[in-house]
Amino acid sequence: MIEEFHSIKRLPPYVFAEVNRLKADARAAGADIIDLGMGNPDLPTPQHIVDKLVETVSKPRTHRYSASKGIPGLRRAQARYYERRFGVSLNPDTQVIATLGSKEGFANMAQAITAPGDVILVPNPTYPIHEFGFIISGAAIRHLPAGNGEDFLRALERAWSHSVPKPRAVVLNYPSNPTAMVCDVDFYKEVVALAKKLDLIILSDVAYAEIYYDDNPPPSILQVPDAMDVAVEFTSLSKTYNMPGWRMGFAVGNERLIGALARVKSYLDYGAFTPIQVAAAAALNGPDDCIHEIRQVYKSRRDCLVESFARAGWDVPPPPATMFCWAPIPKQFQSLGSVEFSKLLIEKADVAVSPGIGFGEYGEGYVRIALVENEQRIRQAARNLKRFFSQADESLHNVIPLAQKANG
Numbered sequence: 469m470i471e472e473f474h475s476i477k478r479l480p481p482y483v484f485a486e487v488n489r490l491k492a493d494a495r496a497a498g499a500d501i502i503d504l505g506m507g508n509p510d511l512p513t514p515q516h517i518v519d520k521l522v523e524t525v526s527k528p529r530t531h532r533y534s535a536s537k538g539i540p541g542l543r544r545a546q547a548r549y550y551e552r553r554f555g556v557s558l559n560p561d562t563q564v565i566a567t568l569g570s571k572e573g574f575a576n577m578a579q580a581i582t583a584p585g586d587v588i589l590v591p592n593p594t595y596p597i598h599e600f601g602f603i604i605s606g607a608a609i610r611h612l613p614a615g616n617g618e619d620f621l622r623a624l625e626r627a628w629s630h631s632v633p634k635p636r637a638v639v640l641n642y643p644s645n646p647t648a649m650v651c652d653v654d655f656y657k658e659v660v661a662l663a664k665k666l667d668l669i670i671l672s673d674v675a676y677a678e679i680y681y682d683d684n685p686p687p688s689i690l691q692v693p694d695a696m697d698v699a700v701e702f703t704s705l706s707k708t709y710n711m712p713g714w715r716m717g718f719a720v721g722n723e724r725l726i727g728a729l730a731r732v733k734s735y736l737d738y739g740a741f742t743p744i745q746v747a748a749a750a751a752l753n754g755p756d757d758c759i760h761e762i763r764q765v766y767k768s769r770r771d772c773l774v775e776s777f778a779r780a781g782w783d784v785p786p787p788p789a790t791m792f793c794w795a796p797i798p799k800q801f802q803s804l805g806s807v808e809f810s811k812l813l814i815e816k817a818d819v820a821v822s823p824g825i826g827f828g829e830y831g832e833g834y835v836r837i838a839l840v841e842n843e844q845r846i847r848q849a850a851r852n853l854k855r856f857f858s859q860a861d862e863s864l865h866n867v868i869p870l871a872q873k874a875n876g
Contacts, residue, residue, distance in 0.1 A: 537734075642686060
C-alpha cells in the first residue's frame with residue numbers, strides 16, 4: 469500500500485491547483501477576485517428548460533433508474549438537432565447516445581476503444597480530458613501542434629509514420645478549447661480522407677459549435693459524406709443552453725463506436741436523472757431564441773474585454789468562437805511563464821485566469837481568459853490590470869523577482 473497506484477502515477481500534478489489555492493486564499497482574506505479562470509457559465513438556464521424539469525420531477529415514476537444510453541425521446545431530439553443544424557441524418561437508436569457531459573463521453577469512449585499501449589494522436593494545447601481520458605485507460609499519447617490546415621495534416625502523417633504501434637485514433641476539437649481555433653468542412657474532408665487511408669478513428673469535440681461570432685457557423689465533421697465510417701462526434705448542452713451543472717452531452721456517429729460506448733456505459737451508469745433528460749429534450753426541441761441570446765452575451769463580453777484590456781496595455785486577440793480568449797502573456801512578463809504570471813495577476817490585480825501550460829506544453833506563453841463575468845466586472849478587471857501594469861513598468865525589477873523567488 470506504500471507504492472502509488474499505477475493510474476495515479478500517470479497523472480501529473482494538477483497545473484491549476486496552485487492558482488486555485490491562491491485564489492481561494494485571496495478570497496478568504498477579503499479580496500474581490502474577478503474570476504476569468506474556469507469556464508463556468510454564470511448565466512441562468514433558460515426558463516422553459518427549468519420549467520420542464522420542475523414539471524417532470526413532480527412525477528414519481530421519473531425517480532426510478534433511467535436509460536444508460538439516454539431515453540428515446542432525447543436521442544430523437546438530438547438526431548433532429550443534427551438534421552436541422554448540420555444537415556446530417558442520424559439513426560437515434562444506433563448512432564446517438566446521451567452522455568453525462570462531453571467530458572464523461574470522452575473518458576468512457578477511451579475505455580471502450582483503448583488497449584494498454586495504444587497510441588492516440590492529440591492536439592496540443594487542448595482540453596485536458598482529450599489527453600488524460602486515454603492516459604487513464606492505458607494509452608500512450610503523441611502530441612500534434614494544434615492547427616487547422618496543411619501543417620496539422622502533415623504533422624498527423626509524420627506522427628503516424630513514426631509511431632510504433634501505429635496510432636489508433638486522433639482527437640479533433642473545433643472550435644477549440646483553449647485556443648478558440650475554428651476550421652471549415654474542406655479541412656474535415658482532408659482529415660477524413662487521411663484517417664481512412666491510415667485506418668484511424670476520429671473523435672471530434674464540437675462542444676462550442678453554437679458559440680461563434682461571425683456568419684459562418686462551425687461545421688460538423690459528419691457533414692463529410694464518408695465521415696460516418698470512421699468518426700464519432702461529442703456535443704454538450706453546457707454552453708449552448710447554460711446547463712453546465714446538468715451534465716448532459718451526446719456522442720453521435722459511427723454505429724460500431726457508439727455501440728462500444730453504449731456497452732461500457734451500461735456497466736458504469738444508469739444515465740442522467742430522467743427529469744434532466746426530459747428537460748434536455750425540451751431544450752433541443754424548443755425555440756432557438758435563447759441560443760442566439762446566449763451567443764450575443766458572449767460576443768458583447770468578448771468585445772468589451774478585447775477593447776478594455778487593450779486600453780489597459782494588454783492586446784488580447786478576439787476569438788472567432790467559444791467563450792474563451794487565448795491571450796499571449798504581455799512581453800514584460802513572458803519570462804515568468806504562465807503559472808507564475810497567473811499567480812501574479814491574483815496577487816497584484818485581483819484577476820484570475822488559467823495558465824496556458826495547463827492545456828499542454830505548447831500552451832506555455834499564453835493564458836486562457838473565460839468570458840464568465842459581466843461587462844461591468846470585465847471593465848473592473850481592466851482597470852485593475854492597468855494599475856498593476858503601470859506599477860510593474862515603474863518597478864519591474866521588484867515585481868518579477870518576487871514572483872520568481874516564490875516559484876523557486
